[in-house]
Amino acid sequence: MRLDTLRAANIERQTLWPGVAAVDLPFRGLELAGEIGELCNLVKKLHRHRGAIAGNRAADPLVEDKLLAEIFEELGDALVSLDLLAMDLGLDLGPAAVEKFNRVSERVGIPVYIGVDRARGPDETVFHELGKGERVSHD
Numbered sequence: 001m002r003l004d005t006l007r008a009a010n011i012e013r014q015t016l017w018p019g020v021a022a023v024d025l026p027f028r029g030l031e032l033a034g035e036i037g038e039l040c041n042l043v044k045k046l047h048r049h050r051g052a053i054a055g056n057r058a059a060d061p062l063v064e065d066k067l068l069a070e071i072f073e074e075l076g077d078a079l080v081s082l083d084l085l086a087m088d089l090g091l092d093l094g095p096a097a098v099e100k101f102n103r104v105s106e107r108v109g110i111p112v113y114i115g116v117d118r119a120r121g122p123d124e125t126v127f128h129e130l131g132k133g134e135r136v137s138h139d
């Protein structure tokens, strides 16, 4: 799924969401924080399970699979909420992620970037810059 597809779906669904008139920027921030909190709680439980740290409920042979399924769901919630916050601020996640990803690559000296490799066409791709304009793209 492309981020612009998620944005289009969020825009459309928000027009139908009951109570949306009362949704404001603080709500969006809290919504995102709530979803991230849910995700982090599950990661904690998975870490506790894997490390045999006391605190989880009764032993369940399927706990790893169940927690991963719940984490999968919360990752989705977190991304949707992040896009809703960005949407309300009039910002796009894709360019924000590309810009920041490339800036961090530059800062830490790892030559992996996101951008357009003109030799491969107009679509964005991941490329490994070898030096003086030489690139290797990854599909």
Ligand SMILES: [Mg+2]
Pocket: 035, 038, 073, 074, 077
């Ligand atoms: Mg959730």
